[in-house]
Amino acid sequence: MINSKGNCIGFLMVTDNGAFDMYPYLHLIMVHEDYRSKGYGSVLMKYYEDEFYQNSRKLFLLVGNFNTEAIKLYERLGYIICGEIEGFYIPGENEIIMVKSK
Numbered sequence: 001m002i003n004s005k006g007n008c009i010g011f012l013m014v015t016d017n018g019a020f021d022m023y024p025y026l027h028l029i030m031v032h033e034d035y036r037s038k039g040y041g042s043v044l045m046k047y048y049e050d051e052f053y054q055n056s057r058k059l060f061l062l063v064g065n066f067n068t069e070a071i072k073l074y075e076r077l078g079y080i081i082c083g084e085i086e087g088f089y090i091p092g093e094n095e096i097i098m099v100k101s102k
Contacts, residue, residue, distance in 0.1 A: 001031075001040060001043065001044060003035075008032075009031065009032045009034075009035045009040060010029075010030060010031040010032060010035065010040050010041070010043075010044055011028075011029075011030055011044075012026060012028060012029040012030070012044050012047070012048055013026075013027040013028040013029075014026050014027060014048060014051075014052060015027060016052070016055075018060070019058075019060035022056075023056055023058045023059065023060050024048075024052035024056050024058075024059050024060065025060045025061065026048055026059070026060070026061035029041065029044055029045070029048075029061075031044070037069075041070075041073055042073065042077070045073070045074075045077055049077075049100070053102060057101060057102045058099055058100070058101050058102070059079075059099065059100045060097065060098070060099050061074065061079065061097075061098050062085070062088070062089075062095040062096065062097055062098070063095065063096050063098060064089070064090065064093055064094075064095060064096070065084070065093060065094045065095070065096050066093055071096065071098075074098050077100070078100050079098040079099065079100045080098065080099060080100070081096055081097070081098055082097050082098065082099045083096075083097040084096050084097065085097065
């Protein structure tokens with residue numbers, strides 16, 4: 001996502017068949033700190049859904065259990081918690097598995 005000055009203010013990285021070798025998986029979503037809480041995360045998530053729901057009935061992502069604002073966003077967008085992985089990326093921190101179905 002590029003702002004009017006040509007600067008990158010956000011991006012996402014997705015693997016088509018990254019979840020269970022059959023569902024799209026959102027590896028990473030990032031919004032520059034100056035642009036957070038202004039709707040840009042929702043815009044990026046809409047892009048993810050628009051692009052990848054075309055060929056799939058479920059979308060997956062992981063989010064750190066400490067990232068409460070992101071969890072709220074994903075829940076507001078209709079994602080549900082379906083599991084948790086202990087220490088997956090950061091020792092002592094858990095990753096929450098979230099899914100959204102058509």
